[in-house]
Structures are given as C-alpha cells and as structure tokens.
Amino acid sequence: MASSQPLAGEADSSSPLEEFMPTFYIGHHESKRPLPVTDFVLRQAQDAGYDMLTSPITSPYFHSRVLTLVSAYLAEISQLDSSNDPNSTRAPPTPIIPPLTPVDTPLTPGDTLSQLIAYCSPWIDLCSSDPLISNISRQVLNIEIAYASFCGVGNIIIPGPRNYSSGSKDNNGIIQYARAIQEALTIGSYMQMAIHIPMYGQEEVKDMTGDLQPFARNHSSSGKQKASKEIDLFETWDAWNFIRSVCKYNSRLSVALGLPRQLPVESLQSRWFAEPLRLLSFTPATFLKNKGGHPVLSKAHQNLLSRYMRLKQPPWLLLSDVGPVPGLDDPIQLSATADGFPSPSTVADASRSVSPTPAEAADASKEPSKSKYKSKDPAHLIYMRYLQRNQPPRTAIEKFGSGYQDYLQAPLQPLTDNLESVTYEVFEKDPVKYDWYERAIAQALSDWTRQSKPTSSPSGAVVIAVAGSGRGPLVTRALRASQMTGVDVEVWAVEKNPNAYVLLQRHNEMDWGGVVNVIKSDMRAWKGPLLSSKPESPHGKVDILVSELLGSFGDNELSPECLDGVQHVLAPQFGISIPSSYTAHLTPILAPRLHADIAHRAVTDTTATETPYVVMLHAIDYLATSVPDHPRIQQAWEFVHPLPASTLAVAEARRGGGVSGGGGGSMSGGDGANEHNTRYSRTKFVCRDRGVVNGLAGYFEAVLYDGGEQGKVELSTRPDTIDAKSKDMISWFPIFFPLENPLYYPDDSELEVSIWRQTDDRKVWYEWIVEAFVMIGPEKRMRLGMSEVGSSRKVGCLM
The missing domain is CATH 2.70.160.11 (Hnrnp arginine n-methyltransferase1)
Incomplete structure (x- = not known):
C-alpha cells in the first residue's frame, strides 16, 4: 500500500501557460530613493511593469538628527576625558533618540502600503563593538520597526550584519545583531522580516554619508584587511543560521538573498535553496552585457533562478539600483513596458555562457554602466519579464506534487483504519508502479511454466492471491499478465475493508467477468483458497502472493507483519512473494x-x-x-x-x-x-x-x-x-x-x-x-x- 497522498494530481486542467509559468513578483529598490513613494510614483512603476517598490522608513532629516546626537555625545565624552576634574571619570548615559516627527519619515498609513516593502536604514551598525554605536543602532531599528508596524507595513527588509564572522577573536557582534532581530520580531509582531544577506562574502558597502560605523571609538580597517583573505563561502550562511536559531526559527523571519556576479559552488546554492527565501536581490553587477549592450544573466544564473522559482512559495525578485523608475521626470515621454516580448537582440545571451572569474566580476562591478539602450527603458526589468515567459516546463513529478512540497502528513495506519475511496484513487494515479507489478507477475508466470512447477489448483492454473486488494488495480494487472503470457490463473482478491469489498464485487461483475474470487477477510486470518472437492482439507495453497503493503520507508506500514501473517497460505516449496x-x-x-x-x-x-x-x-x-x-x-x-x-x-x-x-x-x-x-x-x-x-x-x-x-x-x-x-x-x-x-x-x-x-x-x-x-x-x-x-x-x- 502506498503512503498517504493528497489529491495533488487533480490540478492539471489549467492552460499550458498557467501550468508551467511561476509568477515573478518584481520590485524596484533604490538605496538613495530621492522622492517619497506617492500614488503617482507607484502608477509609473506599475506602468513600467514593476509589482512593488521599496521605501525607506525614515528620512535624511532623521538621519542627520541621529548623527547630531551621536556627535554631541562624543564631544561631551572627549571634553570629559581632556579635563582634569576627578569627578568627571564617569561617562554620561547613552543618549535617547527623541520620537519621530512628520519630517522624519515619508511613510503614512494608507492604501499604497500594500505595494511597498519598507527598508530599514543601512547606515546603522548593530554589530558594533562600541556600546554607543550598537545602542543607537538598536534604537533606530526599534523606532523604524515600531512606526512601520503602526502604519500597517506588511513586509520589511533589514540590512544584514556588517560583519559576518562569529568566530573571529575581535568580533562578537553577530550575537548582538541576532538579539536585536529577536527584539524587532517582538515589536513588529505581525510583520514579515527579511534579512538582506549576500550569497557569500562581504558585500562591498559603498561609502555612505553619515555611516555610523566610523564613529565607533575602536573603529579599525580590519574589515578591509579581511577582504583580501580567502573567502569563507559558508560564512554568510553560518551567520544567518545563528540569527534564525537565536530567533527560534520564527516563521516571520526570512532571507533577502543578494546574488553575486559569480555564483558559488553548487553545494552552497543548494544550501540557500533550503532556506526560507523571501527575496532574491539583483544589482547591475549581477548582470552581464550582451552584444547589444543590454543586461542579461549568465546561463548559471538563469538555471539558479529557474530552480529557486520552483519553490512552493517562490521568492520575490528585487532589482536594486538599476536606475530610476521610468517617467518620473517626464510622464508624457513614452517608455518601454516590460511585457515579456522584447526584441531578440534585447535578450540575446552574452558571448559567454558561464559566470565570470572573480577578477572579471570585480572589474565589471567597478566599471560605469555603458550600454546602447535608452535610459528611459527599464532594461533589467524587461529582461526579467522575458525570463518569466520562458521558464522550462514542469516535470511529471512537479505537476503531480504541485502545492504539496514540504507538506507534512502522518503515515497511514493500514491495519487499524479503513481507507476512503479517494485515498485509493490517489495511489492508482501512478501508472509506473502498476506497470512494474504487471511485468513482475508476467515474468513469474512465464518462469512458472518454463520451469514446469506444479500448481496449487486442481485445474492446473497458477493460483494468485492479491492480499490487500483495495479497489482492485493489482487484480486487473494480474488478469492482464495472464492474458499476455497465456498462462491460466485462478485469482483470489482478499480485502478487510468492508467498503472496498463492495467495490471489488462490482468490478468482478462488470469488469472481470466473474472470474475473481473476492474474499472479505483480514489477510492474516484468511485460511487460503477454498477447495470444494476436498472436504477433508477444504483450503488449498497460493502459488503467487501479490501485495502492495509498502510504505515510504518500506516496512513502516507493517508489510513484514502482514506478510508473516498470510504466509501460511503460500505454497511451501515453490511459492513466490511479490515483492520478494x-x-x-x-x-x-x-x-x-x-x-x-x-x-x-x-x-x-x-x-x-x-x-x-x-x-x-x-x-x-x-x-x-x-x-x-x-x-x-x-x-x-x-x-x-x-x-x-x-x-x-x-x-x-x-x-x-x-x-x-x-x-x-x-x-x-x-x-x-x-x-x-x-x-x-x-x-x-x-x-x-x-x-x-x-x-x-x-x-x-x-x-x-x-x-x-x-x-x-x-x-x-x-x-x-x-x-x-x-x-x-x-x-x-x-x-x-x-x-x-x-x-x-x-x-x-x-x-x-x-x-x-x-x-x-x-x-x-x-x-x-x-x-x-x-x-x-x-x-x-x-x-x-x-x-x-x-x-x-x-x-x-x-x-
């Protein structure tokens, strides 16, 4: 008997396009978005083909306010350190950031928030070893999370740790970061939070005006020195695993994965595939340029994207810093819309089909963007929509299991539960298994005849018993195997389920020509085929015992115990068990x-x-x-x-x-x-x-x-x-x-x-x-x- 399966195979009546094409939800992110995301900005983005936009939670005004607070505190500390007053040895308490004011944030509750992803400030440093900087950073994060939650924001991206190493002697910041995220999950108790993490290595952070990291009193250039060493490929995954472990695998915590220009080894790609991916982030450096100067992805990136988009919940795609939303400066000017049908030259593969070397990737990321396409066209988005329309079709197994990946089901209790017809029906959707059973029975019948074995039937027919017949698919296959080999058989169908027994009798009348002996019995209590010609020994033996009692681990649905219990009916010298x-x-x-x-x-x-x-x-x-x-x-x-x-x-x-x-x-x-x-x-x-x-x-x-x-x-x-x-x-x-x-x-x-x-x-x-x-x-x-x-x-x- 097969293990419990849902009715996954019934959802195959959709159109060919709907059947294979995963939905690409594509967002637009600017690390320095110049304008608040208004209804007009959203409409322009939707006209271009975007599904969502990111928005900073706080404004540059708030940023400058925090910097002023930090600078004033550091100046006060410095003044105390330089004075000779013996009473000035104790530092003042860490400053508290005042509440937000309207000029501190572009967000306000409203209908547009459902199409926005909030983005926390990247200039904070939760990992800082300076207590002042880590404390101020936590305050900023908590203020932003609390306000975004108040406004009704459903999804938020939090920049990842500034240092991913939890094992180095000079850094213990990863635990501080993880603790801060745990607190954020408590504050935004209904929000989905994604940690923005590179697939491997340290993302090169461009110099940010007003970055808090340099304000740290023990700030050094150790990060730059480390970058020159060999990259630890699994270090960023290790950091993510530490963060989510501290947060006890919170279902609202996920990954926004930054894809590099050069993909890592496949083992690391597989590792990230297993994680809860909310977003895949692409920057201009992720793309190659084809002969027309248009941005395209390498074959390796295309394959990774196809694989990741086959997840039960496909990640959203975020295009980061690929240029402004078209039409904001001149709404009347026409710009291309990403409809998935670009010209062949726009999406032609680059001359190379593999990822560049690390040196090439580094050089390319430093080059200014040079391309022949017009800046008003969302070239990266046009290409992504083209990939969406050209995803490879799903396999037979993917179609059958659609929607049931990673869905937990308790195994069957075949001896204590009587299965419903719909459960049997799901088993019977698998033609391969029954084809193989038919082949096995046919081979056994052919060998029986070829080897001139004696049969257990007075008529000379080979006696076949299907133990646990269900709705009868193996009975049908046994009769087919007899027709195919020309070997006469006597078939017994044994089933304990009283409801399936009714259906077996109907099949015998309407489909099997009344040639099957249908028995209502637990197979372990069945005494064997009834021999009316021998009253002194009324029960005979079975030559071939066929069963489908196997579970997902082979023996987990008690196939050994069931077959032990029915083995007494099997012919002792020549009897065959299928499976053997x-x-x-x-x-x-x-x-x-x-x-x-x-x-x-x-x-x-x-x-x-x-x-x-x-x-x-x-x-x-x-x-x-x-x-x-x-x-x-x-x-x-x-x-x-x-x-x-x-x-x-x-x-x-x-x-x-x-x-x-x-x-x-x-x-x-x-x-x-x-x-x-x-x-x-x-x-x-x-x-x-x-x-x-x-x-x-x-x-x-x-x-x-x-x-x-x-x-x-x-x-x-x-x-x-x-x-x-x-x-x-x-x-x-x-x-x-x-x-x-x-x-x-x-x-x-x-x-x-x-x-x-x-x-x-x-x-x-x-x-x-x-x-x-x-x-x-x-x-x-x-x-x-x-x-x-x-x-x-x-x-x-x-x-």
Whole structure:
C-alpha cells in the first residue's frame, strides 16, 4: 500500500501557460530613493511593469538628527576625558533618540502600503563593538520597526550584519545583531522580516554619508584587511543560521538573498535553496552585457533562478539600483513596458555562457554602466519579464506534487483504519508502479511454466492471491499478465475493508467477468483458497502472493507483519512473494521549513516532534553529498519474503507463551513473537561543509521479482536510483524522521545515525539518534554533540 497522498494530481486542467509559468513578483529598490513613494510614483512603476517598490522608513532629516546626537555625545565624552576634574571619570548615559516627527519619515498609513516593502536604514551598525554605536543602532531599528508596524507595513527588509564572522577573536557582534532581530520580531509582531544577506562574502558597502560605523571609538580597517583573505563561502550562511536559531526559527523571519556576479559552488546554492527565501536581490553587477549592450544573466544564473522559482512559495525578485523608475521626470515621454516580448537582440545571451572569474566580476562591478539602450527603458526589468515567459516546463513529478512540497502528513495506519475511496484513487494515479507489478507477475508466470512447477489448483492454473486488494488495480494487472503470457490463473482478491469489498464485487461483475474470487477477510486470518472437492482439507495453497503493503520507508506500514501473517497460505516449496524483498535507506538533511512547521505543531501536539512524517521533500539540502545534488544515501536494513518456516514456527511458539516464549522480547511487555522483525543500523556520513541536521530523509527500494538472467523488476524512491529503477513513479513520498532540536556541526565532520525498528508484539515504532564527530588526530575522534533520541512509540503502527 502506498503512503498517504493528497489529491495533488487533480490540478492539471489549467492552460499550458498557467501550468508551467511561476509568477515573478518584481520590485524596484533604490538605496538613495530621492522622492517619497506617492500614488503617482507607484502608477509609473506599475506602468513600467514593476509589482512593488521599496521605501525607506525614515528620512535624511532623521538621519542627520541621529548623527547630531551621536556627535554631541562624543564631544561631551572627549571634553570629559581632556579635563582634569576627578569627578568627571564617569561617562554620561547613552543618549535617547527623541520620537519621530512628520519630517522624519515619508511613510503614512494608507492604501499604497500594500505595494511597498519598507527598508530599514543601512547606515546603522548593530554589530558594533562600541556600546554607543550598537545602542543607537538598536534604537533606530526599534523606532523604524515600531512606526512601520503602526502604519500597517506588511513586509520589511533589514540590512544584514556588517560583519559576518562569529568566530573571529575581535568580533562578537553577530550575537548582538541576532538579539536585536529577536527584539524587532517582538515589536513588529505581525510583520514579515527579511534579512538582506549576500550569497557569500562581504558585500562591498559603498561609502555612505553619515555611516555610523566610523564613529565607533575602536573603529579599525580590519574589515578591509579581511577582504583580501580567502573567502569563507559558508560564512554568510553560518551567520544567518545563528540569527534564525537565536530567533527560534520564527516563521516571520526570512532571507533577502543578494546574488553575486559569480555564483558559488553548487553545494552552497543548494544550501540557500533550503532556506526560507523571501527575496532574491539583483544589482547591475549581477548582470552581464550582451552584444547589444543590454543586461542579461549568465546561463548559471538563469538555471539558479529557474530552480529557486520552483519553490512552493517562490521568492520575490528585487532589482536594486538599476536606475530610476521610468517617467518620473517626464510622464508624457513614452517608455518601454516590460511585457515579456522584447526584441531578440534585447535578450540575446552574452558571448559567454558561464559566470565570470572573480577578477572579471570585480572589474565589471567597478566599471560605469555603458550600454546602447535608452535610459528611459527599464532594461533589467524587461529582461526579467522575458525570463518569466520562458521558464522550462514542469516535470511529471512537479505537476503531480504541485502545492504539496514540504507538506507534512502522518503515515497511514493500514491495519487499524479503513481507507476512503479517494485515498485509493490517489495511489492508482501512478501508472509506473502498476506497470512494474504487471511485468513482475508476467515474468513469474512465464518462469512458472518454463520451469514446469506444479500448481496449487486442481485445474492446473497458477493460483494468485492479491492480499490487500483495495479497489482492485493489482487484480486487473494480474488478469492482464495472464492474458499476455497465456498462462491460466485462478485469482483470489482478499480485502478487510468492508467498503472496498463492495467495490471489488462490482468490478468482478462488470469488469472481470466473474472470474475473481473476492474474499472479505483480514489477510492474516484468511485460511487460503477454498477447495470444494476436498472436504477433508477444504483450503488449498497460493502459488503467487501479490501485495502492495509498502510504505515510504518500506516496512513502516507493517508489510513484514502482514506478510508473516498470510504466509501460511503460500505454497511451501515453490511459492513466490511479490515483492520478494525490500530495503530501507536514509540520509541526514537540512530542512528548516519542516523544522519550523513541526515546532509550531508541537505547541498543541505533544507527539509532533516524535512522528515520522510522509512528505514530498523539496526545500531541503542533503548534508552528505559526493557531488552536489547527489546525496550519499545508505541502506539501513532489509526484509525478505517468504521467511523460512522455522522462523515463523519460533514466532508462533513464543506467541503461545510456551517454552520458547514468555515475556522475553527486547521491549518490556512483549513475548518476543515479532522479534524477528526488529532491526538496528548504524551508518556514518562524512560532511564536508558545516551545516545543521533537522532530521533524516528515508526512502526504500524493493525487488518485486527476481527473474535471474532476465533481470529484476525493481521499485525505488531514492532520488539517486529512481530514474534507473522506476522513473516517474509517484506513489510514495519520502519519510522524514525529525530531530526535536537542530544539531549543528562544523566543516569536515562525521555524522553517525543510529536507528531502531522496535516492537512489543502489539505495535511497531522507530527510534533514532544523530551524533556529530570531528577528527582530532589520525585515529581519534571527538564527539561534538548529539540529538535527543527520537521515538515514535506513542504514535506507532498498531498490529
């Protein structure tokens, strides 16, 4: 049985254009916007093709007022220091910024605010080691957040830290910055806040008139010296992770990511893909110039944009300092509108298709803009609208899962719950799985005949039982396999769901010609095919037992226990189980969105952090990769069917509480009857880049039938093997084992994952733990940390 899926596939009736094209919400930002954003300015921007504008919260007048306050305080301190008065050793208290006045801010409550993104002052320095500067900066931030919140601003951008290093000896400002953001979230209790952070490196801040940083009394040029050293690619991500961790993964805190001219390694691109991206910020330096002098993006940037815009909530796009909004100086003058249909020369690719080298990127960013297009045309916007119209179409899996990426679902309880028809219907939308089952049954039938095996039917037909028939798709495929191979079959459909039983009988009458024997029974209680000709031995055996009991982790919907219970009807010598085996696989992942969602649920649900969820993993990052986007996924364990008869005999003896059993199972209270289905594995993952483990992604592979020289018929949900084994199969989403608290680890660490499949003979559950190690010598490791033991015992699958 496939895992619980939403009705994701029903939303495919839209037009071709709507089907593939993500919406690009594009904004315009000027770091020194000269005019307040009025209704007229907004209309001109909309006519050009922009969706939103940024607006500073405070004015240059407020800025000068703060500078005057700081200068006066520093002068007072200096005067005290130079005097010889013994009573003047104590510094006066830090000044308090007076309340805003109308000239201090261009914002006022009104209808236009819904199309504005407020931008906090970039001249403050929350990271300053000078208490005066950090205090004044916090005051400015709090005043701006409070006033923007009062006006009704919904979205705000806060410039990122001025120094991203949390590990250097001379800077501890990142904790001050994080604390200030935590306070801001409290003040603006309904606002969405995005921290403006470069993808990597330190954004070169142009000299700002009135910047507070130089006022710091211990100000040095250490930042410039650091810029000459080798760039730590993951340093800005590390800073972001620290900030959001201090803010406890607040759902209103996100990233405004600055895209550089030269993109970093793919592993860092994947890391940012997993984060809550609110905005992607483009400056003129991000673009190349084509032969016509028009701004275009490199192929690498185009691919990154296409990938990021496929997020469940695509980020907005912000064009920063690309020129003023057209038509503000002369509204009558006509200017181009970004409609997505520019001339070919406007959007022709640049001569190079890759990102420039670091030296080229640095040189280009210093050059004055030289282009042939008219300044009145919003050239960068025209190009972005063109990219919007030319996004690559979605894959089959993207269409099926549209809207359900990273949506947490509790796994099915197949033995205790009777599924609804609509749930079966979603399973049946996957043609690949049923095609593969049909192939497996056909191969098994052909081999049965070729090898001249005796059948369990008096008529000589091969007896097939579909255990857990649902609405009957596997029954249909078994009949098709019989027609295709020419091998006679006797089919039994066994189903415990009384509602599905009604539908199976109807199918038998209308579709299957009455040739199927439909049985209403739990498969474990079924005694086998009824032989009317042998009253002394009324029940016969089954030659091929077919089931679709697999869950997202293979065994998590109790396939082993169900097949153990029905194995007694399988012909002991030649009987075949389809599937014949399945394996569980896992890998550690960064999944901040899932962690935040689960933490929110945990407020009202005490089992939220202990539930293994079925989820279409999307905005995640694989932490152990051989090459980017090729995760290292390792096998945890395997189940094989049918089991040796001796194993089932021992289990039955224990269940009876006889000599072999009696309360001695590995879990307290069990008699050990299901002990053979417990499992344990410990796997090691080498992680080159620092990161945070939010949980484990689980997958499975199954061998439906092993045809020897003819090959195996296999299913896989592993992202690295699904294309080779069962391409485009959509029946199963992965499983996610969450960690209650994220586990941070540095570069070049080893993660060790221990996971158990436990049982007390009444239910089955999982327990898991992750440990982080670092090598401190050729043969010695140090444990850096470990997660809590996760346990799904409270929500385990009942047997």
